[in-house]
Amino acid sequence: MKLNIPEGAFHAYLFDCDGTIADSMPLHYIAWKTALGEWGCPFDEALFYEWGGKPVHEIISTLNRMQGLNMPVAEVGERKESLYYEQLPHLQAVPEVLEQIEEKHRSIPLGVVSGSSRESVVNSLTALGLLDRFDTIVGAEDYARSKPAPDGFLTAAERLGVVPADCLVFEDTAFGIQAATAAGMASVRVPSALERRKGTEAGMTA
Numbered sequence: 001m002k003l004n005i006p007e008g009a010f011h012a013y014l015f016d017c018d019g020t021i022a023d024s025m026p027l028h029y030i031a032w033k034t035a036l037g038e039w040g041c042p043f044d045e046a047l048f049y050e051w052g053g054k055p056v057h058e059i060i061s062t063l064n065r066m067q068g069l070n071m072p073v074a075e076v077g078e079r080k081e082s083l084y085y086e087q088l089p090h091l092q093a094v095p096e097v098l099e100q101i102e103e104k105h106r107s108i109p110l111g112v113v114s115g116s117s118r119e120s121v122v123n124s125l126t127a128l129g130l131l132d133r134f135d136t137i138v139g140a141e142d143y144a145r146s147k148p149a150p151d152g153f154l155t156a157a158e159r160l161g162v163v164p165a166d167c168l169v170f171e172d173t174a175f176g177i178q179a180a181t182a183a184g185m186a187s188v189r190v191p192s193a194l195e196r197r198k199g200t201e202a203g204m205t206a
Contacts, residue, residue: 001196003096003170006186011166013104014156014185015097015134017114019052019172022124023094024084025193031083036063038079039071049194052173053115053147055140056080081120088127097170097190101133111136111156113169115146136160147175150183157183 019025029048036043041063051059056077064071104110110133114121118139125131136159143151157164169180169187180187191199 001096001191001199003100003188003190005100005188006168008168008186009166010108010168010186012109012111012157012160012162013100013168013170014111014113014153014180015101015170016053016172016176016190017112017121017124018116019094019192020170020176020190021093021097021101021112021130022128023092023193024124025049025052025172027087027091028084030087031080032059034083035076035080036071039069039076041067041069041071045194049192050174052192053171053175053179055115055146056117058146081117084120085123088123091124091127093128093130094190098130100170101130105133109135109160109162111138111160113138113152113156115140115152115175117141147173148178148182150179153180153183153185157185 015021018028029045032043032048057073060071060073060076112121112134118137118141121137121139136156138152138156143155145151153169154164157167164184167185169185170190171177171180171187172190172192177187177189
């Protein structure tokens with residue numbers, strides 16, 4: 001897999017966490033399947049990846065509406081997160097993204113913008129030994145409108161003191177790329193774990 005880095009002198013790099021820095025989406029899916037399965041709620045893998053970037057509470061609420069269920073949002077969300085945390089010893093970084101982080105660390109500000117809670121992001125980055133690489137972490141509780149709205153990326157740029165046009169975003173989801181574009185930022189599309197797996201199965205590289 002090769003990332004297509006656009007030309008330009010960017011003054012900050014902003015990264016999504018799950019599926020971008022951390023190859024965590026397969027682990028999150030296992031946690032989702034288990035937590036939702038306890039309530040008789042199926043969750044198709046393709047839909048899970050399509051919804052990448054949605055906050056946990058939005059996913060549960062939407063599934064409730066779609067399937068006519070009444071799952072307790074906070075309880076199921078906490079259960080899902082605890083199941084994910086149990087798998088953190090197996091977490092690995094996406095190598096091509098890790099290379100960009102190590103290359104730019106200490107030369108320009110780096111930030112994380114996630115649809116997950118800040119606690120979840122900190123736990124993932126700590127498991128990867130990368131927490132100290134980032135100058136700011138923007139979690140779901142830090143902005144009002146989730147991706148594809150630009151709020152999270154604009155919050156990170158403001159915290160770093162960098163104008164949006166000088167930021168480069170790394171994202172694995174369509175919602176994330178749309179949010180970066182809405183924020184006036186250039187972006188790099190990181191193939192999802194599902195795409196990478198299918199590419200491998202087909203004997204292809206992204």
